[in-house]
Amino acid sequence: MRSIELVVITVVVLALALLIAVAYENIIPSTAVRKVAEFYLYAAYNPFDLREYTAMSPEAVTSIVWDFRGLDTLFETAVFFLALIAGMALARGLYRETPQFKSEGLSLIVKSVTKITAPVIIAVGVSIGLHGHLTPGGGFQGGSVIAVAPMIFIVIFSVYFVLERGVAPSKMLVLRSLGLAGIGLTSVVLFMIALLRGSFAYVFQNMIKPGASISMPAEISGALISGTLWFFNFFEMLAVAAGFSMAFIVVVLMRFGKGE
């Protein structure tokens, strides 16, 4: 049985290698695909020629994620939200937020090093998140980096140490909801302003668009914030960091009662 599996895997790999060798020219996408990339790259930061289409962000990836294809990202955030909500629903009633017993954790050396490195991890995460419109990074990556800090604390100290310091799942849920509400508000803020002023703007609008002359500030006192991109990154960072911290803590806290 095992030998059959091995043969199947080997044949699959060899066949795919042959496919690559024969069809190498066709595996590479044709240059027609490049036109899309060229538009995105050209429009990412271009106040000179494309004032009505640019996202005013030097980082092409973030400008796609939160401006050109912002609606995609909104729905991906919804998937993220639903996956975590489903997990929390499964965990409901299986964990208690009050500390059950005192625990020692690892040795003093490890604890001291963790206490030094954890603030650095959080600072790096915030930096990645808030500079998402300038350098590689953004809300998703920054939030994921921040969520590492509570995980390290859970491993080195204990989950009850984290709970005693006030990082409880219920509070994380509130923080995450705040982040998601912020994303929702940021996406409609220009639309609301336009409604109040009697002009016209799109939902998810960032900079000036043809027919909608209202715009978010591209920079504040000389510092480039790229309009909505900075706010989206900030709130997404909040939502991702809080959501993952909550999930990690609950996974560790889950216990089945004696009756089961």
Add this chain to the structure above:
Amino acid sequence: MEFLNTYLLSIVLAALFANIAIALYGVFFKPHYIKKLIALTIFSDTANTFAIYLGYRRWTALGSPRVPVLVELEKDAIREFTARAVDPLPQALVLTAIVIGLAVVLFLVFLGYVLYGHYKTLDMREIKKLRG
């Protein structure tokens, strides 16, 4: 040099396919739930790498491709940037896919926990035998 570049890229591509094969093997034949989960993460990471790879091309005669981040905010720099930078679209899609993948894996971990609480085992052969 041209041949060497092509050959190295082919190796990366072949390695990705081999990775997919190994991950699928793990998902289908490993009996333990957690090992299936690990194989699944390998599979999704391979798919993400593959998507990134599709964006990378030696498009231009201007030299090697560069990161899609504009460094100088000037008109000429933008033109050069447009000609040379790699396709940012796959990167943007992969960036969200990674976080969504992590959230889905966390959901599956929760599911595994409940599975263990119900059956007192995570061995899929045992669970298949129990039926209910």
